[in-house]
Amino acid sequence: MCKIRLSWVVGAALLFFAVPALAVDGVVLINQATVMSAGGFPYTITQPGSYRLSGNLTVPAGPDGIDINTDNVTLDLNGFTITGGGSGGNGVKTFNNNITVKNGSVRNFTNDVIVQGTHELVMDMHASIGSGGVPTGSNGIVVTGGVVVRCTAEAIAANTAFSVFNSTLIDSEVDTSNVFVTGISATNSAVLDNVLMLSGPVSTGIKNNGGSLIARNTVSVTGTPISGASQGNNVCNGSAC
Secondary structure (H helix, E strand, O other), rough: OOOOOOHHHHHHHHHHHHOOOOOOOOOOOHHHHHHOOOOOOOOOOOEEEEEEOOOOOOOOOOOOOEEEEOOOEEOOOOOOOOEEEOOEEEEEEEEEEEEEEEEEEEEEOEEEEEEEEEEEEEEEEEEOOOOOOOOOOEEEEEEEEEEEEEEEEEEEOOEEEEEEEEEEEEEOOOEEEEEEEEHHHHHHHEEOOEEEOOOOOOOOOOOOOOOOOEOOOOEEOOEEEEOOOOOOEEOOOOOOO
C-alpha cells in the first residue's frame, strides 16, 4: 500500500490555493473572492503581465481598490465595476510605467483612476465620483504622461472629472449637473475632440493651467466654458471660443 504523508497533502493544497486563478489565455483573473483570499484590499499587482476582472469589486471606505506596483501591466476591467465606499482611497492607482487600464467603470473614490508614470493608456473607462463622503478635490481620472481616449467621467460639487498633466485627452466626455465642477483640468497637455455637458451653475468646462492645446472640443456649460487662454477653435454654448 502506498503511504502519503499528510504534510505533503496539506502543502500541495496550500500551493494550489496560493496560485492566482488564470484564464485560458494566461491572464490573471481578479474578483471579490480572489481579492479576499489574497488578504483584502488593496489588491496589489507586483508582477508584469495581463490582469482581468471576472466580477465586480466592492471596496470598503478607506483603502484603494487595485494598486499596480510594477511596470508593464495591462488591467482589463472586462466591463465590470470597482465601487468604493465613498470616503478616501483610489480605485486604480499606479506610479509605474507602461500601464494600460481599460474597459470598465470605477466610482466613489477620492481618485477613481490615478495613473502617474510614463507611456500610460486609459481607454474606454467610466469614472464617477458621485456619492456622499467623497472629499473636496477628488478626481474621476488623473493621468500624467499618457493618453486618455474614449472615456467618460462625472463629478460632484467642488471636484474634477478629468485631470491631465503632460498627456493627451481625446474623444472623451464629461456629463454632470453638479455645481462648482471642473470638467477638465489640463496642464501641458492636448485636449482634443471632447464633449462636455455641465448643467450645474458656476462650473468650469475646461481649465487650462498653462501650456495646453485646447482644440475641437464642444462645451455646453452654465458657468465658464473655457478658462485660461482661449483658443478660438472650440464650440462653447453654440459659439466659437
